[in-house]
Amino acid sequence: MALLNFTSKSREHTPSPEFADMIEGWSIEVMPRTAAKITDFRALLPAGTRVYIAHIDGTPIEDMVATARRLNMQGFPVMPHLPARSIRDIGTLADWLERYRGEADVRQALLLGGGRLTPAGDFHSSMQLIETGLFDRHGFTHLHFAGHPEGSRDVDPDGSTALADQALLWKQDFASRTDAKLAITTQFTFDPQPVIDWAERIQAAGVTMPIHVGIAGPAKLQTLIKYALSCGIGPSMKVLQKRAMDMSKLLLPYEPTDLIARLADYRAERPESLISQFHMFPLGGIQAAADWMNKHRSVESSVALP
Numbered sequence: 001m002a003l004l005n006f007t008s009k010s011r012e013h014t015p016s017p018e019f020a021d022m023i024e025g026w027s028i029e030v031m032p033r034t035a036a037k038i039t040d041f042r043a044l045l046p047a048g049t050r051v052y053i054a055h056i057d058g059t060p061i062e063d064m065v066a067t068a069r070r071l072n073m074q075g076f077p078v079m080p081h082l083p084a085r086s087i088r089d090i091g092t093l094a095d096w097l098e099r100y101r102g103e104a105d106v107r108q109a110l111l112l113g114g115g116r117l118t119p120a121g122d123f124h125s126s127m128q129l130i131e132t133g134l135f136d137r138h139g140f141t142h143l144h145f146a147g148h149p150e151g152s153r154d155v156d157p158d159g160s161t162a163l164a165d166q167a168l169l170w171k172q173d174f175a176s177r178t179d180a181k182l183a184i185t186t187q188f189t190f191d192p193q194p195v196i197d198w199a200e201r202i203q204a205a206g207v208t209m210p211i212h213v214g215i216a217g218p219a220k221l222q223t224l225i226k227y228a229l230s231c232g233i234g235p236s237m238k239v240l241q242k243r244a245m246d247m248s249k250l251l252l253p254y255e256p257t258d259l260i261a262r263l264a265d266y267r268a269e270r271p272e273s274l275i276s277q278f279h280m281f282p283l284g285g286i287q288a289a290a291d292w293m294n295k296h297r298s299v300e301s302s303v304a305l306p
Contacts, residue, residue, distance in 0.1 A: 083114025
């Protein structure tokens with residue numbers, strides 16, 4: 001099946017009904033320190049919006065649990081990150097999960113290796129976290145895994161996606177051994193083609209988990225470049241570089257309109273695709289990201305959480 005090469009189109013896309021529909025069910029990522037700046041998330045987010053809480057290495061678990069509890073009390077499903085390399089041992093993992101469940105009624109988690117180069121203890125991968133059996137034992141209903149369409153130097157130092165793709169197949173097999181709903185949440189991107197290529201490749205290999213594509217919220221160009229470099233964004237850096245050379249756009253804030261429109265076009269053409277919805281990284285601020293997504297949603301309604 002031939003790929004749709006959306007990167008070859010030079011025109012800006014006009015938002016379509018598919019564009020608005022695909023934004024429904026979007027999720028957003030916060031950190032305890034950024035969440036603390038928002039008085040009430042109910043004034044920003046549609047009811048039922050899933051909120052991920054990024055666990056930056058060194059963040060006290062008390063801050064993570066307190067943020068989760070607050071968001072849960074305001075009516076939002078919470079999905080904290082569980083970074084394997086930051087968790088010392090199975091006892092620490094068990095304690096964290098007990099606190100999340102008991103103090104904040106958390107039932108969802110994003111499992112990932114984490115940003116540390118050297119593990120803090122016994123774990124170095126999300127697969128090891130799964131193998132403990134603790135998530136099923138504590139009744140977690142949704143487990144998401146990190147996806148890297150442009151590769152991850154932490155997983156594949158050679159710049160390929162070979163080991164990361166192999167790990168996804170292992171996690172796909174785990175779907176037959178758990179009652180939890182599984183999905184893949186990707187790193188943010190600025191170019192749809194690497195996402196499309198990767199999604200088609202892993203689907204052909206046997207992965208059936210839905211993909212939540214990471215997108216960057218509205219932000220200044222220099223802010224995006226800083227985050228892209230620190231997060232190891234690969235081919236889609238060219239999109240930012242091209243924008244930086246366009247004097248008509250240099251001073252304008254980036255918006256993910258064209259990226260979403262191109263992926264929505266692709267999804268409409270290929271409804272069997274694993275690409276299902278979007279996950280917002282609010283690099284320019286939570287308020288700006290929420291305002292932008294709400295402006296482009298199709299209807300005012302509660303969202304579904306696959």
